[in-house]
Amino acid sequence: MFGHVFWPYTIIALTVFGIVVLVLAFSLIRYRAGRGHEASAKSKHSVLEAVYALVLVGIASFLAVYVASANAAERRPLGRPQVSVTITGFQWCWSFTYHHTPVTVSGTCKNASQIPVLVVPTHEIIHFSLISADVVHEWWLPYARWKEEAFPGHYNTFDLRFTKTGEFNGRCDEYCGLYHDRMDFKLKAVTPAAFTSWLTAQTRRAASRP
Template identity: 30%
Template structure:
């Protein structure tokens, strides 16, 4: 009854509107993040219930079988078959349940059958990020995972950062954007805490995932993989905007001359350090 009452109270407190209800997770700003948050909350709830049951049994045994007289001799028990079966089967069942929910969440957040509205070729390089935005109609026949010669668009505009400039990734709200992840040097990890999603950026391999932002606003992005001496500088900003603002931003990049017939995937970006510092001013 104690465990049931405590679990009921925990369920009532698991509201997504509070940091306690989210168990320390940020408020999700994407549809995919909602699935991750639900898995996180479920894992914590199961941990709390298990802890309450275990600690409750420990204190009950301490009280129930305490020594009542100085000359008491505890009952000597060599084994308890039902108890041994319980503490063997219960953890196995818990692992199966956790595994099942993890696979369901993974399938939901990495669903390649989602219709994609936009594709951005993301490049993580020592020590910043570049974002290549596709222009025009998307070609769904392009096999973007096979090699770097087939891309979803015929033309791109781009934005990149440097040691003195933190780049900004702009996304349209309510639309699904696919990130194709490239690295010309070492392993990085591309993630936005507010979206509750991240993924390794591996040289020679094009990993990808999709994000559907649900709230207009500003977010922070970073590299989650220790990738060298200036790893801490691999930051970027994220602006989720309405579609009209997104289109205007791409036109602004095009007007600046930051356009190419194919995405720039190396670290020899054409935007100079002087230009970056001038824009920052």
């Protein structure tokens, strides 16, 4: 939905900005004191004001409906999830727990090798439950144009689906104390087959752990 709103909004914003700058530039050149004219004595344009106000209300109403419906579409659950993951934010790293398996991926975020990797399959609906173990964090994956805050004692849930494989950087986006700036994670989207074999290997490793 980001692109559906961002580009129309950017075009509208640039248009409005352009119009205002042009009118401003015109008035500064045309009505500068050096031209030896007198300032207009008029201080009301009632009809123009009313028409302009109506146009504004019209544009604002359109935008309001547009963004509200974009949000409704974006927040709608995608369907029956194939994979469910609980994300826990803590000071100062992440852990990812795969439901119905003993697999939990975590790290300390202290250096690049300690950044936890969230492995997900492409083309499948993934259901995330997001919680914090301490303060308010925020799970942000810029590639997915998506973030949500993690609260202590409350699960926020959302669905995501990835269409292409790859590794994407994510991070905490709500200031959460001293080492907020290193609270990173990686999301690795792999093919469903690769995901299944990864999860099986992880399950075996988890089971063999004492």
